[in-house]
Amino acid sequence: MKLRWLFALTALFWMSCGSSEGDGEVKITPTQDPILESDTLFQDVEEKDQRVELPAPDYDTTAWAEILEVTDGIHIDLRYATENNFTEKVLYDCPRCFLRPEVAEALRLAQMDLKEKGLGLKVFDCYRPQFVQEKMWEIIPDPNYVANPKSGSMHSRGLAVDVTLTDSLGNELDMGTDFDYFGVEAHSDYLELPTPVLDNRQLLRETMENYGLIGIRTEWWHFSMRGLSYPLDSMRWDCP
Ligand SMILES: [Zn+2]
Numbered sequence: 001m002k003l004r005w006l007f008a009l010t011a012l013f014w015m016s017c018g019s020s021e022g023d024g025e026v027k028i029t030p031t032q033d034p035i036l037e038s039d040t041l042f043q044d045v046e047e048k049d050q051r052v053e054l055p056a057p058d059y060d061t062t063a064w065a066e067i068l069e070v071t072d073g074i075h076i077d078l079r080y081a082t083e084n085n086f087t088e089k090v091l092y093d094c095p096r097c098f099l100r101p102e103v104a105e106a107l108r109l110a111q112m113d114l115k116e117k118g119l120g121l122k123v124f125d126c127y128r129p130q131f132v133q134e135k136m137w138e139i140i141p142d143p144n145y146v147a148n149p150k151s152g153s154m155h156s157r158g159l160a161v162d163v164t165l166t167d168s169l170g171n172e173l174d175m176g177t178d179f180d181y182f183g184v185e186a187h188s189d190y191l192e193l194p195t196p197v198l199d200n201r202q203l204l205r206e207t208m209e210n211y212g213l214i215g216i217r218t219e220w221w222h223f224s225m226r227g228l229s230y231p232l233d234s235m236r237w238d239c240p
Pocket residue numbers: 125155160161162221222223
């Protein structure tokens with residue numbers, strides 16, 4: 001397309017030069033060169049085509065950052081926005097992944113690191129409002145499965161993220177168990193698993209920890225940023 005236009009414009013340029021030679025009225029200076037000007041325009045259009053137009057943030061950007069598939073390349077599958085979670089209830093009105101800005105930045109760096117290896121991240125949960133934590137506790141008041149909202153969850157501080165590895169197409173890699181599987185098979189020190197599964201878990205953990213997102217023993221998917229202080233929060237995000 002671009003070459004065809006260039007050819008046409010080049011032809012026009014030479015035609016206009018040819019017709020102006022005789023009467024001497026038209027002078028083309030370097031700044032008026034139609035080929036250079038049109039080429040610049042095409043570059044602008046090509047770059048504009050690749051730019052993603054995003055709506056203005058509808059949240060407090062000093063307190064939160066949002067992970068977006070379209071710009072961050074991180075796949076978002078917030079299980080609590082579906083019934084496909086251990087409570088079997090929809091707990092979020094819509095799936096939006098918010099984190100504290102420092103945590104979001106660390107996650108983006110981990111994603112860029114994995115992308116160079118032909119892999120990526122998929123998030124299952126990000127910031128979890130305190131009122132949702134309370135609702136979870138109402139459904140399953142068992143500290144083995146749910147953090148007591150009195151002490152709160154790192155998710156409700158915006159400091160934790162639940163995440164897995166994907167291939168370049170977004171297909172989940174085998175991590176041995178599903179997200180929110182409550183059993184020893186999900187523990188990071190459980191080694192009775194096929195080597196590829198152990199390798200996947202190790203790669204996820206090493207990558208996340210390189211950016212300050214530290215794992216826990218009982219859930220291979222859970223990582224949180226230590227050394228930061230944010231309160232338990234009940235920020236409720238808007239849905240489209
Ligand atoms: Zn978690």
